[in-house]
Amino acid sequence: MQQLDFNKTKKLLDKYNIPYPKSELAASSDKAIKIAKKIGFPIAIKVISKDIIHKSDIGGVKVNLNNEEELSDAYDSLLTSTKKKSPKSKIEGILIQKMESGVEVIIGMKRDPQFDAVLMFGLGGIFVEVLKDVSFRVAPIEKKEAEEMINEIKSRKILYGIRGQKPVKISALVDLMVKISKLSIENKKILELDLNPVIADETSAKAVDVRMMIE
Amino acid sequence: MSKANKLDPIFNPKGIAVIGASRDHNSVGYGILKNIIKGCVFENEYCKPFKGRVYAVNPNADEIQGISCYPKITDIKEDVDLALIAVPTQIVPAVMKDCVKKKVKAIIVISAGFAELGEKGKKLQDEIKDIAEKAKIPLMGPNCLGIIRSSANLNASFAPAMPPQGNVAFISQSGAIADSIIDWAIENNYKFSTIVSYGNRADLDVHDFIEYLEKDEETKAIALYIEGLKDGKKFMEIAKKVGKTKPIVVLKSGRTEKGIHAISSHTGSLAGSYEIYKAAFKQSNVTVADTIEELFDITKALAHQPPAKTNSIGIITNGGGCGVLAADYCSGIGIDIVELKASTIKKLDNTGKMHPAYSRNNPLDIIGDALPETYNAAIETLLMEDYISGIIVIQTLQTMTNPEEDANVTVELSKKYPEKPIVCVHMGGRFSKRGKHILETNGIPNYDDIKKAAIAMKALVERGKQK
Numbered sequence: 163m164q165q166l167d168f169n170k171t172k173k174l175l176d177k178y179n180i181p182y183p184k185s186e187l188a189a190s191s192d193k194a195i196k197i198a199k200k201i202g203f204p205i206a207i208k209v210i211s212k213d214i215i216h217k218s219d220i221g222g223v224k225v226n227l228n229n230e231e232e233l234s235d236a237y238d239s240l241l242t243s244t245k246k247k248s249p250k251s252k253i254e255g256i257l258i259q260k261m262e263s264g265v266e267v268i269i270g271m272k273r274d275p276q277f278d279a280v281l282m283f284g285l286g287g288i289f290v291e292v293l294k295d296v297s298f299r300v301a302p303i304e305k306k307e308a309e310e311m312i313n314e315i316k317s318r319k320i321l322y323g324i325r326g327q328k329p330v331k332i333s334a335l336v337d338l339m340v341k342i343s344k345l346s347i348e349n350k351k352i353l354e355l356d357l358n359p360v361i362a363d364e365t366s367a368k369a370v371d372v373r374m375m376i377e
Numbered sequence: 378m379s380k381a382n383k384l385d386p387i388f389n390p391k392g393i394a395v396i397g398a399s400r401d402h403n404s405v406g407y408g409i410l411k412n413i414i415k416g417c418v419f420e421n422e423y424c425k426p427f428k429g430r431v432y433a434v435n436p437n438a439d440e441i442q443g444i445s446c447y448p449k450i451t452d453i454k455e456d457v458d459l460a461l462i463a464v465p466t467q468i469v470p471a472v473m474k475d476c477v478k479k480k481v482k483a484i485i486v487i488s489a490g491f492a493e494l495g496e497k498g499k500k501l502q503d504e505i506k507d508i509a510e511k512a513k514i515p516l517m518g519p520n521c522l523g524i525i526r527s528s529a530n531l532n533a534s535f536a537p538a539m540p541p542q543g544n545v546a547f548i549s550q551s552g553a554i555a556d557s558i559i560d561w562a563i564e565n566n567y568k569f570s571t572i573v574s575y576g577n578r579a580d581l582d583v584h585d586f587i588e589y590l591e592k593d594e595e596t597k598a599i600a601l602y603i604e605g606l607k608d609g610k611k612f613m614e615i616a617k618k619v620g621k622t623k624p625i626v627v628l629k630s631g632r633t634e635k636g637i638h639a640i641s642s643h644t645g646s647l648a649g650s651y652e653i654y655k656a657a658f659k660q661s662n663v664t665v666a667d668t669i670e671e672l673f674d675i676t677k678a679l680a681h682q683p684p685a686k687t688n689s690i691g692i693i694t695n696g697g698g699c700g701v702l703a704a705d706y707c708s709g710i711g712i713d714i715v716e717l718k719a720s721t722i723k724k725l726d727n728t729g730k731m732h733p734a735y736s737r738n739n740p741l742d743i744i745g746d747a748l749p750e751t752y753n754a755a756i757e758t759l760l761m762e763d764y765i766s767g768i769i770v771i772q773t774l775q776t777m778t779n780p781e782e783d784a785n786v787t788v789e790l791s792k793k794y795p796e797k798p799i800v801c802v803h804m805g806g807r808f809s810k811r812g813k814h815i816l817e818t819n820g821i822p823n824y825d826d827i828k829k830a831a832i833a834m835k836a837l838v839e840r841g842k843q844k
Contacts, residue, residue, distance in 0.1 A: 276609030280653050298656035300613065307660065 163353055165212040166374040168254050174352075175372060178345045180338065182369045183262050183361075187255035191237045195230050197258040204228050204261040207236055208371070209244045213251035215373065220247035226261060262370055264363030265320060265330050269339055271301070271346045271355040279346035283311040283339065285320060286359040293317070301343040308339040321362070334367035335360070351376050380581065381588035383515045386482035388571065388589065389529045390459035391429045394450050394481070396472050397463035397488075398433035398441050405487060406435075406463045408535040409523065410442055416530070417538035421563055424539045425530040430455060450479045458482040461523065461533055466490030469519065470504050477512040484509060485533065486519035492577050493520055506579040515585075521576025522552030525559075528570065528595045536572070543568020544597035544680045545673070548586045550575065550604045554669065566817055567673050570595035582607055584615040591619040598680035600672050601627040601663075609657060616661035624679035624840055626664045628672040629654050662843045664836050671832060674824060678833035681820035682798035684841035685767040689715040690834060691759040692740035694771035695747040695778070699804070699827060700740030703769055706831035712838060714739050721762055730754035745775045749782035756787060760794040767798040767837060769830050772812070774805045780812030788819040798837045802830045 166174075168187065175182060184201040187210060188194040198205045209222035217223050221243030224236035237256065244253065266286030274280045277300040284296035297314035299307050312318060312335060323329035338360065346352060354375040361370050393413060399406030408418055413431050416424030433441045436448040447453050450460060450472075460481040464472055469488050476484055491502035502519060509516035517524070523534030527542035536555060540562035549555040552574040562569065570593065573586050583603060590596045599619070606612050616625055632651035658665050664679070666672040690712050694700035704714050717739045725731050725741075730751050736742035743755050752770070759765050772783050780803060791799050801816050801823040803809050816823045824830040 274609070274650070274653050276606050276650075277613070277653060277657050278610065280656065296652075298652050300609075300653070300657045300660055 163375045163377065165215060166352070166376050167212045168210045168257075171372055171374050174345060174349065174374065175369065178341045180341050180345075180357075180369055181334075181366060182372070183260040185257055185259035188258050189255055191234050194237050194256060194258050195233060198227075198230070198233050201258070201260045203233075205233055206259045206261050206370075207233070207240060208257045208259065209240060210254045210257050211248075211251045212254070214244070214248055217371075220244055222248075259370070262361040262363075262368055264361045265327075266359035267321075267335065267362050267367070268296075268356065268358040269335075269342055269360055269369075270357065271342060271352070273353050274300075279343070281311070281339065281343055281346070283308075284315055285317045289315075289317045301346050303340060303343045305336050305340055308336040308343075311339065312336070328364040330362035331364055331366060334365075335362055338367050338369070353377065380515060380585045381591075384483070384581070384585065384589040386458040387485065387515065387517060387524055388526055388531075388593070390483075390531070390533070392432070392455060392457045393427065393429065393459045393461065393533060394432040394434055394447075394453060394457045394479075395461045395463065396434040396450055396476075398435050398438075398446065399463075400438060400441050404463075405535045407441075409461055409463055409487065409533065410444075412532040412534060412536070414442055414444070416532050419537040419560075421538050423527070423541050423563065424532070425527060427532070428530050430457075432457060450475050450481070453479070456480075459533065460484045461487060463487040463535075466498075466501065470501070470508060473505050473508045477508060477514065481514065483515045483517070485517045485521065485523055486576075486579075487521060487523060487535065488518075489520040491519045491579070502577060502579050509580050516580035517573075518576040519579060520552075522549075522555050522574035524574075525572040526570070526595075534572075534574070538563065540572065541566060541568040543570060543677075544595065545569050545600055545676050546571040546573070546586075546590050546593070546596040546598075547600045547602070547673075548573045548575065548583055548590075549602040550578075550583070551602055552576065554602050558669070558673075562673075566814070567677065570597075578607060582611075584608070584612045587612075587619050587625065588615050591623060596623060598624045598626070598676045600676040601625065602669075602672070603627055603629050604631050606654075613657055613661045616658075616663050620662040620843070624664065624676070624836075625662070626666050626672055626676045626679065626836070627658055628666045628669060629658075664839065671829070674822070674829050674833055675836045678798070678800055678822045678837055679840060681822060682767075682800065682837055683796055684843070685798050685834070685838045686796075686841050687764075687766045688713045688838045688841075689764055689766045690838070691715065691717075691762075691765045691768040692771065693752070693755045693759065693768060694740055694742055694773075695745055695752075695775070696771065696773040697736070697742045699771045699773060699802070700736070700742050703771060703802075703827045703831060704740050706828045707769075707834070710831060710835050712831060712835055715765060717741070718762075718764070721758065724758050724761075725755065728754035728758065745773070746777050748777065749779050749786045752783050753786045753790070756790050756799075757793075760790060760797055765797075766841070767800075767834060769800055769802065769834055771802045771827065771830075772804065772809075774808055780805075780809050781815060784812040784815035784821075787821060788815060791819070791821055798834070800824065800830045800833050800837070802827050 279301035397406040732744035
């Protein structure tokens, strides 16, 4: 299996109207600053290469960059680190992305030999990594099933707002899941898919990082 | 036309040939023939001899168990609609070809030694599948136990005996589990309309049997034992359709096997196969059971009791401790133990049957000295309330307890309020036996443990949400 390249991934996201943060690909530090000014700080940057699956493991992600100087430094260190740790990877560019804040969620899909596309939902970070607090449904799903998936996880209360946090917009998550279901059914070549994380807040749910796997 | 329509000769044959019928008491061919002729090898009151025509096929014998033998199935003059094949693996294809010539309407291959043994066996299995497919004859097995169907006086299997007749169909991928269920069912009074073990499913698969049972008047609920599915999507489609009228409960084994996942995505590494199966079952309105006993505990409740219209359940008990346990189990699995309204308490008071110290709350503890009339007043008062959708009735045995009369009271009220489910926990052993029997024969499931009753009620609540 290999990763679908950035442009094709982006095209699919656009086709299915899947929201993601404001972002643009940069080929140089100067260009990065121009883009950042346009979309506004704080900024996150990420190395884009279909050869790199776990970006953060090789220092390929820098977050919370608040000004030009921080961005410029981060850009250089990201490139150095990536080239050192993954010298053979072909870099498509550096993604300059608006920082989002909210609750981290993961939405995924894999193909099962019995049931074909199976969708997964969970909260990001330790909830998925350690507690494996996730729910599944066989695609296609409708809104009702997406809601069930959300309400099946043990950590669901976090989505409804705890410790003074505002609740996230559940309907935005539901919409996103139904769109991923549709995408999975209509694009058999996509074998696995992770939106990880999706960042949800009281107004929206955006796919901050997307990975689609093909044969 | 779906395959299910062609299964009648398996469920309701008129003439059966046993190919590989044998005189050797230790052989499968002997047991199957005896099961058909007598109904069982291990005799009991539920065994029914087959009333249709039976033929034994064996080139080396003139007669077996009192019936004459034919060298080949094609030597039989009359029509044969069901052929049971229990011959050495290698000659199964040749025997199948004879069956095609004879124009049988269905074939069950009991013989083992096919795909379960690897590549070579798989080839042989494909060969017999081809023969059946080309002739458009439905094939059950190979490597299966056969079928038991009390309403057709049919024990076309090498299971030891026939179970009590009832309304639950059991479809099992494993023959041995089906076998062991039967002896257990006889002892514990679990009743079956049909038991099918479908083996290697070269042709007929679990969904074909489920689809057939949709229109089977003998069957009110379906219990499944599944190791794996061959066509998950098809299963979901048919389970969803049949489940609308007949509740389906499944026990799935092979839950901890780790599929080989590329670690390229989170979803890939987190989606274990059992998790996916569970999701698929849920989406098809199939209830998942955890143990063999639970499978039948849940199925008998769904077969005989109506769904709970809302998640709002009452508990009636003559033992405080049991009431608390019941409430614990129920809350633990998401059953809502509804608070009794003041108006309900007043009605209970007005019956004049309540002990002065009764709990006045849910669980409704009607105190150890409760008589049948106390149960009657308590059960009816709760059943009459719109906001209570089902009840769990617990009875512990005390000096003044009358288990049989308590059971009769419950049965009568269940008939009077047929739209609300009742499950019982008449706890105890020897002295509670007859009361339990009254409940069970009248379709009120009884459990010897409170937790089992809670799980059954949960299934009835979930069923209510499905509809």
